[in-house]
Amino acid sequence: MNPPLRIAGVYMLVAAIWIWCSDRAVNAWVSDASLRAEVQTFKGWVFVLATGVLLYWLIRRDVRRLQQGNHRLRVGREQALRVLVSAMDVRHQETGQHSERVARMATELARLDGVHGHALDELRLGALLHDIGKLALPDTILTKPGPLGEAEWALMREHPRIGHELLQQVDFLRGSSEVPYGHHERWDGSGYPQGLRGEEIPLAARIFSVIDVWDALITERVYKSAWPEDRVLAYLREVAGSQLDPRLVELFLAHYATLKQAAVPPELAPLQSVA
Structure with missing residues (x-):
């Protein structure tokens, strides 16, 4: 039996038992008509209070129970996404759990x-x-x-x-598609695929772009060596206002130590930090 029917059934059963028993008790014990009316009123208020407490419980x-079920569903859903993302990172030959790392920092x-x-x-899921759109690309390119x-x-x-089209097909990921769709747009309008400029680019995509550029430069890729940290930070300052939102670059640099710490997996945070 589903929860609404069960609650309605319990309520009706309790109400029927209470009315039947209490009416007979009042009629048997109270002979005065005016007093009986007062007792019936009091009995009604007791019934309302008792059933209200029961319904609340x-x-x-x-x-x-529904919240617990929804939580388990969300956890299972994210676990499945993380397995997919881990497989993507392996296929792309990314190092150090790239997608998880940039998601935490973003x-x-x-x-x-x-x-x-x-x-x-x-934003986090995006x-x-x-x-995710790279799943459609051949390994010879990736x-x-x-x-x-x-x-x-x-x-x-x-x-x-x-990537945008893939996420649009999943109800709970539609709002997250702004990041895959817009993270290669540039502040000056020279990016792709839409050529958006400035604040036309969704905020989530602009935030992620700062993190993605930092991570792409500071880590080793199949096509490049890792850059020294000071060179990466200098590059971010250089492209603020052309490639990246200058306000967000300033925010990133102002909280750089905090953001680097966020890149570390929670289970490793007390043991190490990201260079």
Whole structure:
């Protein structure tokens, strides 16, 4: 029996027993008509109070069960996404759990910028799945050790659109598709795939772009060596206002130590830090 029917059934049973028993008790013990009317009124208020308490307990119990079920569903859903993301990182030959790392950092930068609640959750999932569109690209492009040719770059530039279309097919990920779709747009309008400029680019995508550029430069990739940290930070300052939102670059640099710490998996945070 589903929860609403069970609650209604219990309520009706308790009400029927109470009315039947209490009416007979009052009629048997109270002979005065005026006093009987007062007792019936009092009995009615007792019934309202008692059933109200009972209904509250039943509803709270079922709501708690539903919340627990929803929590287990969310946890299972995110575990499945993380397995997919881990497989993507392996295929792309990314190192150090790239997608998880940039998702944690982007979430922290967004929090520092005042993003919270549902919007923060959408950004976090979008950051985690930012490269999902690359699933449609061949390995010869994804893992090519040298520069891409013109035709290869044309294919590579399709992955934000593909990622957006994939996430639009999943109800709970539609709001997260802004990050995959917009994280290669540039502040000056020279990015892809839409050529958005400035604040036309969704905030979630602008936040993630700062993190993604930092991570791409500071880590080793199949096509490049890792840059020294001071060179990476200098580059971020250089492209603020052209490639990246200058306000967000300033925020990133102001809280750089905090953001680097956010990059460390929680289970490793007391043991090490990211260089």
